[in-house]
Ligand SMILES: Nc1ncnc2c1ncn2[C@@H]1O[C@H](COP(=O)(O)OP(=O)(O)OP(=O)(O)O)[C@@H](O)[C@H]1O
């Protein structure tokens with residue numbers, strides 16, 4: 001198990017290196033100018049040169065994404081739990097949630113920036129909104145997914161709704177929560193970047209916007225690289241938390 | 254101890270629109286402290302009957318009285334120990350916590366019930382107390398579920414094929430242990446099984462259910478002193494009698 005995971009990691013690394021090598025070769029052979037497509041080596045040297053600025057921008061964007069992720073996951077789980085306890089509310093609340101979900105992000109982000117300024121808050125709200133919906137929907141199916149035989153056993157003891165929730169429904173829904181977080185993690189990062197793009201005092205989105213308006217492609221590509229790496233780190237964090245929290249039996253999702 | 258009175262019981266599952274009755278015109282009584290086994294072919298409605306008695310399924314027709322209470326009231330009083338046909342252990346709790354949970358949920362502190370450790374010893378799982386259910390074999394999970402059911406210290410046992418995935422030797426050992434426990438606490442017991450020998454080894458009386466719709470086909474009293482000797486010709490005779498009733502029940 002562990003071996004095959006390690007091997008998977010090596011294969012991924014090899015693929016990434018091969019792609020970069022090919023990219024470098026094409027840029028050099030065809031002599032493509034850096035304002036169209038910079039070579040990976042040039043992107044890398046830009047990155048190293050401005051490492052302090054990139055580190056600060058990444059830290060800010062990751063923090064915004066994580067804060068929004070927590071907030072959205074918390075709110076989504078809470079609403080899902082309430083709906084599972086009071087199922088009559090489900091239809092109405094879900095309709096509202098779908099409405100939020102289909103309101104385009106690029107429309108809300110500038111509004112929030114106008115209302116709330118260039119600070120961290122609008123970014124956190126955007127990522128929280130992005131996380132909220134998948135967590136709500138997944139947690140709801142998770143809470144409903146509990147094994148009927150387990151529910152019956154607790155019912156035969158005349159367990160209260162709260163006891164059934166605590167001992168059966170909540171643990172049953174954990175794999176579903178993490179499935180939602182794995183989808184939302186990268187989304188949250190993108191959400192934070194888009195929100196920054198509409199106006200921010202820092203962060204990777206702000207870096208990209210500056211590079212874009214100056215047509216500084218090496219700078220832009222460096223930000224994209226860092227963003228991809230940050231996404232992988234976020235995913236790994238969520239994956240590790242999942243392994244620790246869902247320790248029983250085979251992984252189902 | 255609690256008596257069972259079932260009258261005019263009929264059940265049809267609503268979701269399969271066909272007029273197929275799972276149970277029809279079932280009526281019987283069980284005396285307080287009596288051990289009754291239920292045998293019948295697969296799909297004849299044994300689990301349905303037990304679920305109704307446990308207050309988990311509301312019957313389409315008929316009445317159930319458990320010591321004068323409805324099934325739901327008896328459940329609310331935690332008088333009923335129902336064991337599902339599947340082990341139904343909580344995968345996120347250790348074996349001992351699974352067993353202890355039966356006492357911790359809707360607790361009855363005044364009740365005299367066997368303690369968790371001695372129950373795990375009884376079913377031979379004392380060295381797996383700290384294991385998670387995923388690390389147990391099917392038969393071990395079933396034994397853990399049996400320990401959990403017994404931990405309730407209930408006055409009525411409703412057991413749905415508790416020995417189904419155990420080997421013959423383990424079954425016989427557990428039979429002896431279980432009868433000891435039954436003698437100590439003297440609950441009324443309804444025991445569903447596919448194994449006629451097991452039924453005769455355990456029960457005072459065996460109910461034979463016919464299928465489609467499930468109804469009471471025959472009733473065989475087992476008038477043999479305990480512990481029962483399988484080489485006794487009277488034992489074989491009783492087994493024969495039940496077997497014939499089952500064959501006629503087609
Ligand atoms: N939840 C359900 N919905 C619809 N029909 C059901 C349901 N549960 C059982 N039945 C039907 O009721 C009948 C009796 O089922 P039941 O589970 O009581 O049988 P059983 O005697 O316990 O069988 P087995 O020995 O195989 O466990 C079967 O024909 C089955 O198809």
Ligand SMILES: [Mg+2]
Pocket residue numbers: 299300301338413
């Ligand atoms: Mg059954």
